[in-house]
Amino acid sequence: MPTLILALETSCDETAAAVVEDGRIIRSSVVFSQMDMHALYGGVVPEIASRAHVEACDRVVDQALKEAGVTFRDLTALGVTQGPGLVGALLTGVSCMKGLSFSTGLPLVPVHHIHGHICANFLTHPELEPPFLCLVASGGHSHLFMVEDYTAFRLLGQTVDDAAGEAFDKAARVLSLPYPGGPKLDELAENGDPLRFSLPRPHTEGKYDYSFSGLKTAFINLVHGMEQRGENLPKADLAASFRHTLVEVLAEKAMLAARDHGVPGLALAGGVSANRLLRRRLAELCSLEGIPFYTPSLPLCNDNGAMIASAACYRYDAGVRAPLSLNADPSLRLVQPQG
Numbered sequence: 469m470p471t472l473i474l475a476l477e478t479s480c481d482e483t484a485a486a487v488v489e490d491g492r493i494i495r496s497s498v499v500f501s502q503m504d505m506h507a508l509y510g511g512v513v514p515e516i517a518s519r520a521h522v523e524a525c526d527r528v529v530d531q532a533l534k535e536a537g538v539t540f541r542d543l544t545a546l547g548v549t550q551g552p553g554l555v556g557a558l559l560t561g562v563s564c565m566k567g568l569s570f571s572t573g574l575p576l577v578p579v580h581h582i583h584g585h586i587c588a589n590f591l592t593h594p595e596l597e598p599p600f601l602c603l604v605a606s607g608g609h610s611h612l613f614m615v616e617d618y619t620a621f622r623l624l625g626q627t628v629d630d631a632a633g634e635a636f637d638k639a640a641r642v643l644s645l646p647y648p649g650g651p652k653l654d655e656l657a658e659n660g661d662p663l664r665f666s667l668p669r670p671h672t673e674g675k676y677d678y679s680f681s682g683l684k685t686a687f688i689n690l691v692h693g694m695e696q697r698g699e700n701l702p703k704a705d706l707a708a709s710f711r712h713t714l715v716e717v718l719a720e721k722a723m724l725a726a727r728d729h730g731v732p733g734l735a736l737a738g739g740v741s742a743n744r745l746l747r748r749r750l751a752e753l754c755s756l757e758g759i760p761f762y763t764p765s766l767p768l769c770n771d772n773g774a775m776i777a778s779a780a781c782y783r784y785d786a787g788v789r790a791p792l793s794l795n796a797d798p799s800l801r802l803v804q805p806q807g
């Protein structure tokens with residue numbers, strides 16, 4: 469009997485549900501993006517996000533079941549993102565799935581959002597198995613994890629200030645690119661000169677830690693200085709120089725960790741894994757080192773329900789079950805701090 473899981477993701481601005489078989493096969497994946505609602509305000513408005521999730525979650529869940537051609541009776545368990553994320557948005561999903569668990573009798577499995585992002589790689593690469601190193605770069609994370617098993621992770625390094633996605637979004641904002649800025653900056657950078665502007669590469673105490681706030685501030689100062697001097701902004705060159713520097717920093721530490729730990733593979737995960745240069749550069753460096761490189765297919769880089777269902781499947785197999793008192797946890801950790 470296959471393990472069939474229906475999962476719901478509502479941590480930020482996507483209401484997404486999916487049915488996944490054995491953690492690997494996507495039977496359906498429905499993503500309702502609220503992007504247009506938030507674009508008006510230049511960023512995610514938490515209250516609007518929560519309300520939109522409430523309105524969409526029943527519909528998205530129904531559609532995921534319908535597209536998979538299954539009913540609740542065919543399912544093994546339910547999965548839901550417990551955290552981290554916006555508390556109101558998370559609560560909507562957790563309440564919805566607790567209600568469904570209570571009424572159907574199906575067990576509920578809570579999932580860490582980043583565990584989901586890592587599992588997007590299992591949905592894309594059937595041959596991929598732990599252990600491997602994973603660079604997680606999203607709006608809230610820039611972390612290097614050793615994926616020791618399907619549900620066991622060791623944190624090697626993380627950002628000491630801004631996340632990579634956050635830095636991309638802020639840089640896009642000073643270039644007056646519309647929300648969401650990261651993908652727009654990436655697109656613009658494709659036609660720019662990455663070496664035109666030299667930007668600082670931050671130093672960190674931790675060997676595998678990241679820091680992006682200095683780079684972000686230097687970029688903002690560079691752009692403001694040009695504006696004050698009344699110069700026309702060479703936006704494509706600015707975007708390309710920023711992207712080049714950030715990607716080099718991300719790639720350099722990831723490759724250092726990969727070499728030091730002699731890993732059998734390197735995977736990329738999180739929203740920033742959609743970045744074209746980051747994908748190209750890591751593929752190139754891994755190929756030079758003879759390390760297999762894995763990245764989710766583009767639709768699975770952004771938030772989706774399938775990645776949560778995959779993670780829920782592995783946690784289900786590990787015996788994880790949520791009580792009906794389960795609460796959303798906006799600052800949930802994937803790995804408990806040492807000591």
Ligand code: KG4
Pocket residue numbers: 480581605606607608609632633634636637648649650651654738739740741742743744769770771
């Ligand atoms: O994983 P995600 O969808 O949400 C979080 O869990 O945070 O990541 C969203 C982040 C945003 O900061 C967005 O700008 C960034 O990922 N992002 C990108 C690209 N696509 C999404 N950043 C750079 N280049 C992209 N192509």
Ligand code: ZN
Pocket residue numbers: 581585606607738739770771
């Ligand atoms: Zn995410």
